[in-house]
Amino acid sequence: MATAEMNGATFEIDEDGFLLDYGAFNENWIEYVRGQEGIDELNEEHTKVIEVLQDYYEKNGIAPMVRVLSKLTKFKLKHIYELFPSGPGKGACKMAGLPKPTGCV
Amino acid sequence: MPEGKYCNKTPVETPEEVNFLLSDTSGNTYYEEMESLDIDSDLLWKTIQNTFKSRLKTWLEICAHCGMCAESCFLYQVNNRDPKQVPAYKIQSTLGEIINRKGKVDNKFMRHAMEVAWAQCTCCNRCGTYCPHGIDTGIMFGYLRGLLYQQGFVPWEMKIGAGMHRTYRAQMDVTNEDFVETFEWMIEENEDEYPGLTAPVDKEGADILYTVNAREVKHYPEDLAEAAILFHIAGENWTIPSAGWEQTSLAMFAGDWAACKMQVESVYAAMERLKPKRMIGTECGHAHRATVIEGPYWAGRKDGLPPVESIHYVEWLAEALRTGKLKIDPSKRIKELVTIQDSCNYIRNQGLKDATREIISYIVEPGYFVEMSPNKEHNYCCGGGGGFNGIGIFRKQRNKALITKRDQILKTGAKLVLAPCHNCWDAIRDLEEEYNIGIRWSFLKPVIIKMLDIPDHLKPEE
DSSP, X not given: OOEEEETTEEEEBOTTSOBSOGGGOOXXXXXXXXXXXXXXXXXXXXXXXXXXXXXXXXXXXXXXXXXXXXXXXXXXXXXXXXXXXXXXXXXXHHHTTOOOOOSOO | OOOOSSSSSSOOOSHHHHHHHHTSGGGHXXXXXXXXXXXXXXXXXXXXXXXXXXXXXXXXXXXXXXXXXXXXXXXXXXXXTOGGGOHHHHHIIIIIHXXXXXXXXXXXXXXXXXXXXXXXXXXXOHHHHHOTTOOOHHHHHHHHHHHHHHTTOSOHHHHHHHHHHHHHSSSSSOOHHHHHHHHHHHHHHHTTTSTTOOOOBSOTTOSEEEEBOHHHHHTOTHHHHHHHHHHHHTTOOEEBOSSSOBOOOHHHHHTOHHHHHHHHHHHHHHHHHHOOSEEEEOSOSHHHIIIIIIHHHHTTOTTSSOSSEEEOHHHHHHHHHHTTSSOBOGGGSBOSOEEEOOOIIIIITTOOXXXXXXXXXXXXXXXXXXXXXXXXXXXXXXXXXXXXXXXGGGHHHHHHHHHHHHHHHHHHTOSEEEOOSHHHHHHHHHHHHHHOOOOEEEOXXXXXXXXXXXXXXXXXXX
């Protein structure tokens, strides 16, 4: 099993670097993905996206469509990409500790 | 053991069942259960007797074991020319054995066959063009996948994908309402820049019915916006269907034949209902194969054609540039070395190589386009076709498979790769992530929008 490390914490990850155990999500995971995604600094908007993704995932067992993410955060698509350059389906879901979306992604 | 909770022979058909399977993250329990899944040999043999017909039977029997297919297969090349990667061996040792043994195969055999079917063949059909008998192993693997799916030996993500089609008539959990709403949202976000931008829903008798890939709705809605912008600038009379909008088919990758039929019939129903002059699909390879090339046969259409003329996005783009519906500002053409990835599904399998080269002639400054070698119908698979990109358990094999494309791209010297196919786009993105060769990759839509010469009356007021 592949692992990722950050500040002394170890995380089990899948073959694409997504967190295997959603329950293991914490601040160190966010910091790890921030480095992976090449995001210089996190702000409260990143946090908002993460919270919305997690809330939806906990209720539905799957990541939301970008439309839902935009509605709930009030961020335009362009802005979501500014926050997460690799896109909402990859970078943002990864940082929020969600599993890799299935299908053609 | 009989059927597992997650891994079994029963198709997934409801949102609850999809979510239940998704809850087994990465399919860990699913694959454990697969190790004790029984084979229903009677059903398997009966299915073969009913479906294994003259073409496949002949192909399997007339193979002369000449080995011409070996070098044609990029997976053979990239795996140290292992004889076990020769296409003829791969199919004879799996499908051939199931038939020799009249379906009496064991669990270990079926798990091995699953790996060969999904991790050693991308159904790119290149071997078929080199076989002196014209035997197409890719087609045969498509058939084998169907037998494996029936018996429950299918990668976790593929079972989910097929289940999504059965549940939502889309490869992801995107409803018809979600589709229309997302398109409308994209219009809202872009109408200031493109006044008058619309996405007409369910317009009867339009010139174009546009169909998409559910991923564009779920994860990449900018692709919908770009399609609307290009149709708008070109002055097209187009529409989207409120149902039957999903052109892709993970069911085809999964080998779920019944779901293939259900999915493609939903698109054909939209054609029958809205009676457009033509259907145009998005920049996707397998979607075109599923809906335009293979779909008519799944749906039992005697003429082998969809209900209305159906073309690939690159055919429309080439036509729009040729007829002047879209005009390129020559000063904005690509002026760096650039190459193009030929999608197996519509270049090799439908001969659209001239359409993409025609587009290149409009958008790249002369002297900057570099062909990969080999190219056009001889091009290699991106490395992630046939569902390979989306199967976690075979990620190591997939990453190795990307090496062929990586080296082809490196040899061109180009840092920009045009990839008018979602699957190719993903594979090229992943090869950059895996091997860091310093390239960029793009669909055609965003590249073309940036270089359009937009008529004054379509520009926003100052």
